[in-house]
Amino acid sequence: MKNLNRNYYNPFFSHIYVEHEVMEHPRARRILDRFAGAQIIEISHYKDVFCRKGQNAALQHRSQKLIVAKKQGSLLYRGALPCQSFGNEHFYYTSCVMNCMYHCEYCYLKGMYPSGNIVIFVNLEDYFCEARRMLARHPVYLCISYDTDLLAFEHMTGYVAEWLKFAKDQENLTMEIRTKCANRGLWSRMPAIQGVIYAFTLSPQAVIDAFEYGTPSLEQRIACVAEAMQHGLAVRLCFDPMLYCPDWELHYGVMLEQIFAQIPIERLADVSVGTFRISQDYLKKMRRQEPYSAIVQFPYQNDGGICRYPKALSGRMEKYLTDRLKTYLPAEKIFVWEQEDS
Amino acid sequence: MIYLLTASYCEASAWIVHYRLKKDTGQTRFQVFENQDAGIRLVITGEGGIAAAVAIGSIGTQYRAGAEDFLIHIGFCDNTLPGKTPASALFLCNQILEQETGNVYYPDILYRHPFQEASVCSGITLPSQVRCEEPIRRLYDTQAAAIYRAGSYFFGPHQMMFLKVTPKSGQTAVDTPEAIKSLIGIHTKPVAAYIARLKAAGQKEERQEPVSGDLLETLCRDLYCTKAMSLSLEQHIRYCMLAGIDYRNRIDGLYREHKLPCKNKREGKRCFEELKQKLL
Numbered sequence: 034m035k036n037l038n039r040n041y042y043n044p045f046f047s048h049i050y051v052e053h054e055v056m057e058h059p060r061a062r063r064i065l066d067r068f069a070g071a072q073i074i075e076i077s078h079y080k081d082v083f084c085r086k087g088q089n090a091a092l093q094h095r096s097q098k099l100i101v102a103k104k105q106g107s108l109l110y111r112g113a114l115p116c117q118s119f120g121n122e123h124f125y126y127t128s129c130v131m132n133c134m135y136h137c138e139y140c141y142l143k144g145m146y147p148s149g150n151i152v153i154f155v156n157l158e159d160y161f162c163e164a165r166r167m168l169a170r171h172p173v174y175l176c177i178s179y180d181t182d183l184l185a186f187e188h189m190t191g192y193v194a195e196w197l198k199f200a201k202d203q204e205n206l207t208m209e210i211r212t213k214c215a216n217r218g219l220w221s222r223m224p225a226i227q228g229v230i231y232a233f234t235l236s237p238q239a240v241i242d243a244f245e246y247g248t249p250s251l252e253q254r255i256a257c258v259a260e261a262m263q264h265g266l267a268v269r270l271c272f273d274p275m276l277y278c279p280d281w282e283l284h285y286g287v288m289l290e291q292i293f294a295q296i297p298i299e300r301l302a303d304v305s306v307g308t309f310r311i312s313q314d315y316l317k318k319m320r321r322q323e324p325y326s327a328i329v330q331f332p333y334q335n336d337g338g339i340c341r342y343p344k345a346l347s348g349r350m351e352k353y354l355t356d357r358l359k360t361y362l363p364a365e366k367i368f369v370w371e372q373e374d375s
Numbered sequence: 376m377i378y379l380l381t382a383s384y385c386e387a388s389a390w391i392v393h394y395r396l397k398k399d400t401g402q403t404r405f406q407v408f409e410n411q412d413a414g415i416r417l418v419i420t421g422e423g424g425i426a427a428a429v430a431i432g433s434i435g436t437q438y439r440a441g442a443e444d445f446l447i448h449i450g451f452c453d454n455t456l457p458g459k460t461p462a463s464a465l466f467l468c469n470q471i472l473e474q475e476t477g478n479v480y481y482p483d484i485l486y487r488h489p490f491q492e493a494s495v496c497s498g499i500t501l502p503s504q505v506r507c508e509e510p511i512r513r514l515y516d517t518q519a520a521a522i523y524r525a526g527s528y529f530f531g532p533h534q535m536m537f538l539k540v541t542p543k544s545g546q547t548a549v550d551t552p553e554a555i556k557s558l559i560g561i562h563t564k565p566v567a568a569y570i571a572r573l574k575a576a577g578q579k580e581e582r583q584e585p586v587s588g589d590l591l592e593t594l595c596r597d598l599y600c601t602k603a604m605s606l607s608l609e610q611h612i613r614y615c616m617l618a619g620i621d622y623r624n625r626i627d628g629l630y631r632e633h634k635l636p637c638k639n640k641r642e643g644k645r646c647f648e649e650l651k652q653k654l655l
Contacts, residue, residue, distance in 0.1 A: 043484060076479070332651070
């Protein structure tokens with residue numbers, strides 16, 4: 034049966050809030066041209082809209098608005114504790130887009146941001162400039178698609194292509210682009226560049242159906258991965274977060290079979306494995322906002338401010354996956370997230 | 376509940392008639408009209424921002440306005456927008472500029488509506504007194520900013536709507552109550568349809584209360600739970616309910632095995648750990 038509830042809400046991006054300062058910026062114009070029918074509202078600072086008191090991010094996700102702005106202050110941040118560093122000493126991430134068009138029930142962004150709306154920063158040159166300054170001092174491992182899914186926005190922003198142009202000339206840069214997107218049409222426009230890794234988050238179809246609303250199916254993601262590899266792109270598979278559900282072993286087993294059948298797994302750059310974990314502060318906020326979400330209401334164990342499955346369970350889940358992967362990949366290509374002792 | 380706010384009776388009368396609202400004679404500070412069955416409560420605040428803020432504080436506290444409610448301000452204002460408007464128009468405000476402070480407030484426009492949108496400048500200075508070389512591109516009123524600020528104590532930005540009715544272009548002074556009443560009345564039908572949509576969207580989905588208080592109380596007593604243990608147990612049971620796990624059977628199993636009720640705290644702690652494992 035059709036969900037009539039959806040008819041109550043305005044379409045996505047029905048309203049675009051634009052900072053006065055960037056109203057004529059070419060990247061802002063490009064976005065505005067793409068949504069010619071949208072109501073444009075001029076604002077002085079993105080936080081006037083994004084950081085309002087009392088917002089309901091879950092409802093906003095049903096009618097997301099765009100905020101186009103210029104980012105000021107720090108542009109590159111140190112990788113957070115719950116994130117996998119893949120053995121890189123200088124691990125940073127950056128957010129030229131905040132928030133995501135996908136609606137994953139467990140996503141930490143719901144606990145991190147006060148709003149469900151999407152902010153696009155147009156001053157990419159400032160990001161490049163800061164990255165260059167950092168690269169002059171030491172090698173950098175930079176994740177550009179953490180607080181969003183940059184590839185899912187590529188048709189609107191073209192930001193991945195711009196980051197690739199930047200990365201082409203940087204010797205000491207390793208750049209990760211994490212995604213759940215399955216737009217195979219993108220690859221012909223994405224040159225293979227040394228140091229650029231496309232990291233695909235894969236989940237069993239049962240998990241996608243239950244918790245990852247609006248994301249491509251497992252089948253579509255696998256096909257996209259296979260095609261990216263055919264184009265010679267470096268690909269990482271992220272089984273992270275692994276989510277607990279009844280029959281998790283069965284679901285993850287089926288997923289692995291599908292992957293092994295379609296992807297030359299030995300040619301992967303590496304894989305990452307990690308059970309779901311989240312900062313206690315984010316989880317607290319998410320529990321208030323999503324009182325009926327099983328995944329958010331799971332009785333996680335709090336280890337030094339990071340909430341995760343009980344050790345025995347997470348150990349069992351991670352071991353299951355790594356053992357299966359080890360039959361195809363050398364151990365040094367399998368990264369399992371481990372909590373550092375604080 | 377939908378809370379309708381108007382400054383004067385002439386702005387309210389169309390809604391009183393449409394929704395068959397009855398005056399709440401128990402209210403002495405402000406005139407309140409309501410129809411519980413229709414889920415509408417209308418408050419006549421009196422003119423100006425301070426009166427509006429006080430009215431919201433009063434009704435918000437008294438009726439415990441909250442997550443499933445909406446606050447809709449409907450008011451008349453002069454037509455100061457550029458371009459010709461051949462007839463009376465109704466605008467939904469997407470931006471409220473507070474004259475005195477320069478602060479700008481943004482009500483969320485999440486729900487579909489058939490109205491034009493506009494920005495409103497809210498304060499005590501009338502548009503004719505504003506010195507501005509550029510053409511005025513805003514509506515002007517005296518209440519919206521105060522309503523937004525006071526309303527924020529009870530409502531989120533997605534729960535507050537600001538509707539402004541304007542006369543046709545050039546008609547800048549509509550000064551009789553009858554004229555205002557008639558202008559507002561023109562827009563009763565689309566506004567009522569919008570309100571019906573909000574009510575439908577705001578209806579809380581019927582959900583079972585996640586954790587039964589009686590069960591938890593008994594279990595905590597039988598396990599000699601500390602406060603921390605009780606909270607943990609509640610979280611486990613809440614998860615089981617949401618995940619469709621038959622937690623009652625697993626708890627009953629412990630009673631059947633005579634592990635529950637426990638005899639002392641030490642036994643309770645051991646049984647608590649066992650129960651947590653069984654529940655997951």
